[in-house]
Amino acid sequence: MIRRYFLPRPLHPYVWWLWAIGLAVMASGTTNPLLLAGIIAVVCLVTVSRCGDNPWAKGFKLYLILGAFIVLLRVAFRIVFGGGDGPTVLLHLPTVPLPSWVAGIRLLGPVSLESLLYGLYDGLRLATMIICLGAANSLVNPKRLLAALPAAMYELGTILVVSFSVFPQLGESLVRVMRVRRLRGGQTTPKSRRRRLGVVETIIVPVLSDALDRSIALAASMEVRGYGRGGQASGAERAASTLLGMGGIIVLSVWSYFLLAQPGIGPHLGRVNVLEVGLLIMGVAGIVVAMGIIGRHVQRTRYRRDRWRLPETVVLVCGLLPAYLVHLVANGPDPSVLDPSIPQHQWPVVTGPLALALLIGALPAFLTPPPVLSTSTNNEEGLS
Amino acid sequence: MIRFEDVTLRYPSSDLLRLDSATFEIEEGELCLVIGPTGSGKSTLLGCVNNLVPRFTGGTRTGRITIDGVETTTLPTRELATTVGYVGQDPLAGFVTDIVEEELAYSMEQLGVDEAEMRRRVEETLDLLGIAELRRRPLRTLSGGQQQRVAIGSVIASAPKVLVLDEPTSALDPIAAEEVLALISRLVRDLGTTVLLAEHRMERVIEFADSMLLVEPDATVHHGPVRQILRQAPIKPPLVELGVRQGWEPLPLTIREGRRLAAPQRRDWTQSPPPLPPAPTAGDPVLEATGIVVEYPGVVAVRDVDLTLHRGEVTALMGRNGCGKSSLMWAIQGAGTKSAGRVVSDRRISLVPQTASDLLYLTSVEAECRAGDAAADLAPGTTAALLRSLVPTIDMASHPRDLSEGQKIAVVLAVELVGNPDVVLLDEPTRGLDYQAKATLARIIDDMAQAGRAVLVATHDVEMAATTCHRVVVMAEGEVVSDGPARDVLASSQLLATQVSKVTSPVPLLTVEEFCNAARG
Numbered sequence: 001m002i003r004r005y006f007l008p009r010p011l012h013p014y015v016w017w018l019w020a021i022g023l024a025v026m027a028s029g030t031t032n033p034l035l036l037a038g039i040i041a042v043v044c045l046v047t048v049s050r051c052g053d054n055p056w057a058k059g060f061k062l063y064l065i066l067g068a069f070i071v072l073l074r075v076a077f078r079i080v081f082g083g084g085d086g087p088t089v090l091l092h093l094p095t096v097p098l099p100s101w102v103a104g105i106r107l108l109g110p111v112s113l114e115s116l117l118y119g120l121y122d123g124l125r126l127a128t129m130i131i132c133l134g135a136a137n138s139l140v141n142p143k144r145l146l147a148a149l150p151a152a153m154y155e156l157g158t159i160l161v162v163s164f165s166v167f168p169q170l171g172e173s174l175v176r177v178m179r180v181r182r183l184r185g186g187q188t189t190p191k192s193r194r195r196r197l198g199v200v201e202t203i204i205v206p207v208l209s210d211a212l213d214r215s216i217a218l219a220a221s222m223e224v225r226g227y228g229r230g231g232q233a234s235g236a237e238r239a240a241s242t243l244l245g246m247g248g249i250i251v252l253s254v255w256s257y258f259l260l261a262q263p264g265i266g267p268h269l270g271r272v273n274v275l276e277v278g279l280l281i282m283g284v285a286g287i288v289v290a291m292g293i294i295g296r297h298v299q300r301t302r303y304r305r306d307r308w309r310l311p312e313t314v315v316l317v318c319g320l321l322p323a324y325l326v327h328l329v330a331n332g333p334d335p336s337v338l339d340p341s342i343p344q345h346q347w348p349v350v351t352g353p354l355a356l357a358l359l360i361g362a363l364p365a366f367l368t369p370p371p372v373l374s375t376s377t378n379n380e381e382g383l384s
Numbered sequence: 385m386i387r388f389e390d391v392t393l394r395y396p397s398s399d400l401l402r403l404d405s406a407t408f409e410i411e412e413g414e415l416c417l418v419i420g421p422t423g424s425g426k427s428t429l430l431g432c433v434n435n436l437v438p439r440f441t442g443g444t445r446t447g448r449i450t451i452d453g454v455e456t457t458t459l460p461t462r463e464l465a466t467t468v469g470y471v472g473q474d475p476l477a478g479f480v481t482d483i484v485e486e487e488l489a490y491s492m493e494q495l496g497v498d499e500a501e502m503r504r505r506v507e508e509t510l511d512l513l514g515i516a517e518l519r520r521r522p523l524r525t526l527s528g529g530q531q532q533r534v535a536i537g538s539v540i541a542s543a544p545k546v547l548v549l550d551e552p553t554s555a556l557d558p559i560a561a562e563e564v565l566a567l568i569s570r571l572v573r574d575l576g577t578t579v580l581l582a583e584h585r586m587e588r589v590i591e592f593a594d595s596m597l598l599v600e601p602d603a604t605v606h607h608g609p610v611r612q613i614l615r616q617a618p619i620k621p622p623l624v625e626l627g628v629r630q631g632w633e634p635l636p637l638t639i640r641e642g643r644r645l646a647a648p649q650r651r652d653w654t655q656s657p658p659p660l661p662p663a664p665t666a667g668d669p670v671l672e673a674t675g676i677v678v679e680y681p682g683v684v685a686v687r688d689v690d691l692t693l694h695r696g697e698v699t700a701l702m703g704r705n706g707c708g709k710s711s712l713m714w715a716i717q718g719a720g721t722k723s724a725g726r727v728v729s730d731r732r733i734s735l736v737p738q739t740a741s742d743l744l745y746l747t748s749v750e751a752e753c754r755a756g757d758a759a760a761d762l763a764p765g766t767t768a769a770l771l772r773s774l775v776p777t778i779d780m781a782s783h784p785r786d787l788s789e790g791q792k793i794a795v796v797l798a799v800e801l802v803g804n805p806d807v808v809l810l811d812e813p814t815r816g817l818d819y820q821a822k823a824t825l826a827r828i829i830d831d832m833a834q835a836g837r838a839v840l841v842a843t844h845d846v847e848m849a850a851t852t853c854h855r856v857v858v859m860a861e862g863e864v865v866s867d868g869p870a871r872d873v874l875a876s877s878q879l880l881a882t883q884v885s886k887v888t889s890p891v892p893l894l895t896v897e898e899f900c901n902a903a904r905g
Binding site: 054055141143161176177179180182183205206209213214216217218219220221222223224225226227228229299300301302303304305372373374 | 434436439440460461462463465466468470472474477478479480481482483485486489490491492493494495496497498499502503506520521522524525538539542714717719720735737739741742743745785
């Protein structure tokens with residue numbers, strides 16, 4: 001049983017996203033730097049242990065760098081522009097005098113500890129959320145995610161597949177063209193005007209025409225291999241699905257307006273708000289029917305369909321439970337642990353429930369089947 | 385199986401007919417080789433089979449096409465996916481997914497094949513192509529030959545009745561090409577699929593071909609038995625050319641047949657060796673590279689290489705893909721990275737890179753020529769004149785991207801040569817060129833050598849090396865393995881021997897010309 005559970009296989013692509021969103025929601029509800037650092041650590045642990053050796057997994061490092069950059073930028077902004085200043089001044093920088101019409105903006109001047117901490121906490125929160133999403137991106141092949149889309153979203157998925165394939169190639173073309181450009185620039189006598197003119201001509205034009213050629217080649221290849229076969233909806237069906245889909249989206253926007261701007265308006269039936277629930281059901285139903293009409297024509301099957309099994313549920317719980325725990329703490333007796341007060345110089349602490357939340361978030365690193373490595377020749381994959 | 389009736393095609397951009405009332409019929413299980421000069425419309429013809437032309441390319445097509453008794457003239461390409469499998473030139477450009485297994489399954493997913501069936505067919509295809517160990521590998525990490533095998537696999541996995549292959553080896557080095565062609569011939573024998581194959585390395589496949597389609601430059605199409613079509617074809621592999629010139633009957637298609645037919649000559653020559661053309665004497669050294677090392681993270685591309693180039697000498701640089709040929713050239717030119725070593729030359733060095741079209745970014749050939757004049761501070765029209773002397777037929781108003789591969793190289797060469805460089809480095813200029821275009825290129829290279837330039841050509845093409853190069857340098861793993869006169873290196877090697885030298889071995893004759901001269905006595 002346990003052996004079967006831990007057979008290497010990739011998890012359902014949605015589940016990592018749900019887990020990561022759960023952790024991102026948890027991060028969004030706190031400015032406690034210790035807790036945020038904990039979340040980053042948990043995310044790193046799970047990503048490193050479960051991302052396998054796939055090429056898209058290499059992007060995680062970039063997300064970490066981006067996170068660090070955001071934190072630095074936030075703190076640097078506080079130094080330059082100030083804001084949230086407190087009494088504890090660490091450093092006296094000369095204020096740059098600005099004309100009167102830019103009142104409210106300050107350049108340099110005294111740098112207070114409070115201001116820096118605000119920048120740090122805030123930046124750290126944003127960085128954590130971005131790293132969470134980066135982790136999802138590294139754990140799941142974006143193309144697999146697209147492949148798991150419902151049939152009706154197929155066309156959208158295709159557009160994304162083409163762009164996903166073309167982007168890395170764009171990078172390759174750029175490297176090649178730059179190299180060749182150096183060749184031509186290096187040996188002709190310098191013609192500065194031409195060279196300045198040349199950036200657009202010599203780099204952008206070849207790279208873009210290359211990308212265009214490749215996109216067309218890819219589209220032709222998909223066509224040749226039967227993409228979109230027999231999937232032509234009739235004009236009436238298209239019109240009906242567009243109408244229903246658009247109608248559903250409009251109803252949903254009205255619903256969100258009522259929910260956000262004027263909650264509680266409309267008749268109640270017991271504890272249920274009839275107007276809100278009614279609009280929600282109408283909107284979703286419209287979209288579902290629209291997708292059904294379009295999706296009816298798409299007859300395709302999936303190779304190694306992603307299945308939802310026990311490990312998927314475990315990961316989902318490990319993603320949602322921490323967010324729920326943080327929610328409980330926020331509504332509990334001592335919500336200030338989530339937002340340690342800066343003016344009072346409250347030292348951030350991680351209490352028992354928060355530590356538990358982190359622990360649960362980290363469990364997927366141990367409780368999921370390991371990923372399949374691309375070099376392994378193991379023919380068996382899970383139970384499929 | 386495939387029947388074309390009076391198919392005529394014209395692209396919207398020009399009045400020229402690309403196919404002129406093509407009428408032929410290909411039987412079931414036949415391997416039909418499609419030949420013709422570059423730009424003659426081979427790809428157009430192949431695209432017509434699954435209606436990729438004109439549906440994807442534009443143009444007007446008339447006539448009727450029937451496949452397996454079903455008229456397919458107006459069917460969309462995707463509806464033909466179960467009938468016609470199509471493999472293009474660049475496998476990487478056609479990959480939709482990024483893992484081998486998923487790529488094999490993609491076609492079947494689109495066709496709605498049942499999941500268990502799909503699983504079984506993917507396993508079978510993996511074994512059939514001998515790529516089972518690559519199943520989970522990302523496609524980008526595969527070698528060119530492996531990629532093309534996956535591309536073929538992804539098509540045959542859905543078991544089409546007809547397989548159309550448009551120059552599947554043109555982007556591959558000879559070893560990878562061999563791999564792919566061996567696979568194709570095995571598929572033809574084992575599966576009995578009807579195959580239409582355009583291939584410029586035709587000497588590798590003619591022995592398996594049942595028939596040939598010749599697309600003439602004037603857009604007419606001839607279909608017939610291999611030997612008959614070969615006789616009238618403007619382009620032939622050297623062995624066939626030799627057979628025609630020597631009047632051998634039947635025309636030899638394989639080295640084995642050639643050797644049998646050449647037995648009398650060989651016997652004569654072993655007793656009295658034929659006079660060989662003298663090896664050209666090299667001029668003064670114009671470039672001396674010593675101790676060149678090129679390192680990339682994790683790889684040593686060039687390992688301590690010394691190379692001297694002489695005035696008026698054409699040197700071939702050979703070796704498998706990734707052996708450091710390009711890196712060495714770039715390092716010598718100076719634009720590439722070089723970790724160690726010295727290049728001593730006070731001369732101008734020009735390098736024509738592998739993807740020559742990257743150097744062309746203006747909107748017309750004429751503009752490129754003017755830019756060439758301006759860059760070299762020459763009177764307007766010099767480059768254009770040079771270009772015309774290289775390829776007289778070129779249309780100066782056309783967009784460089786619309787030119788054929790051979791013409792693109794000619795334009796780049798003209799722009800580079802107008803600066804009067806003393807050393808010219810050509811990185812795989814023969815890629816995608818047919819025999820005729822290669823002959824033009826050979827003439828251009830010859831002229832450059834006559835003018836006293838030192839030329840270094842990286843190439844996989846032994847015939848090209850034999851006809852144009854005086855000296856051959858073979859690299860492997862970043863090191864120079866052998867370096868010597870072309871005749872010594874090429875005739876003594878197993879892999880690098882030309883077709884003629886394989887026929888005459890042990891007599892070291894390299895080209896058809898040499899054989900005919902020697903036979904005349």
